[in-house]
Amino acid sequence: MAAKIEPFVFTRTYDAPLDIVWAAWTTCDHMEKWWGPKGFTCDYCAMDFRPGGVWHYRLTGPNGAEMWGKFEYGEIVEGTSFAAVNGFSDADGNWTRHPLDPTWPEKMMNVSTFEEKDGKTTITTRSWPTEDADEAAIASFERGREGMTAGFTMTTDLLAAYFETLTRD
Numbered sequence: 001m002a003a004k005i006e007p008f009v010f011t012r013t014y015d016a017p018l019d020i021v022w023a024a025w026t027t028c029d030h031m032e033k034w035w036g037p038k039g040f041t042c043d044y045c046a047m048d049f050r051p052g053g054v055w056h057y058r059l060t061g062p063n064g065a066e067m068w069g070k071f072e073y074g075e076i077v078e079g080t081s082f083a084a085v086n087g088f089s090d091a092d093g094n095w096t097r098h099p100l101d102p103t104w105p106e107k108m109m110n111v112s113t114f115e116e117k118d119g120k121t122t123i124t125t126r127s128w129p130t131e132d133a134d135e136a137a138i139a140s141f142e143r144g145r146e147g148m149t150a151g152f153t154m155t156t157d158l159l160a161a162y163f164e165t166l167t168r169d
Contacts, residue, residue, distance in 0.1 A: 003004070005138060007126040010144055010152040016163045018116035020080050021123065024159060025112070031057070034162040038154050040067070051076055053082075056093045066101060071110075081113040085130060085157065105137040122150035125152070 015019055024030040028045035035042045036059040044058035055071040068155035070093055074083040087107045088096045107130040115122045127148070129141050 005128045005141070007128040008141075008148050008150065009124065009126050011122060011124045011154075012156045012160075014121050014160055014163055015119075016091070016122045016166075017119055018079060018114055021026065021116075021121040022114055024162065025114075025123070026082070028055075030162075031055075032154075034158045036155065037151065038157075038158060049073060049076070049082075054093065056085055056089065058091070068093075068096070070095075078086060078131075081111065083111045084110070086110055086152040095114065101144075103140040105133045105141055107132070110138065 007013045010153040016024075022161050024034070026047075026049045028157055031047070032042040032045045034127050035045075035057065039062045040059040042057055046057070047053070047055040049055065050074055051073055053073045055073070059067045059069070061067070068091055069086065069155045071084040071086040074085070076082040082122070087105070088098055090096050095106055097106060108127050109130050110127045112123055112125045115124075129137055133141070
């Protein structure tokens with residue numbers, strides 16, 4: 001990859017302490033309750049959250065359509081950050097292309113950082129295509145920034161709503 005790609009950056013602050021936010025991003029017990037676009041359910045979740053581990057999941061839409069994805073974890077600093085390569089997959093965990101955009105990068109690098117202040121936790125995620133992305137994939141990534149913002153906003157809205165259910169006792 002010749003050109004330097006500016007990462008896509010998304011930041012969100014939650015009215016929840018770091019330990020709860022960290023657990024919500026690193027365990028299936030939580031992920032399957034909020035992960036995915038609105039209207040989808042995370043109905044398969046297998047996670048080995050450690051460097052070299054994999055999270056493999058299935059999202060099922062309201063019309064029954066399935067979407068598989070996976071994360072391969074790299075560096076993890078407990079309660080602070082994690083890095084992972086992610087993308088779409090098949091049911092066996094093999095990398096696949098985006099189901100609606102065949103030029104989308106097959107794999108994306110993601111680094112998420114977690115920071116708590118005054119009982120609120122801010123997550124910043126930086127994403128960019130992996131080094132093996134071709135020019136068509138990079139162009140698709142650049143065109144997709146607005147869609148990524150919409151997708152991250154929708155998914156993190158679901159997480160914020162999930163946190164509200166945890167505080168209702």
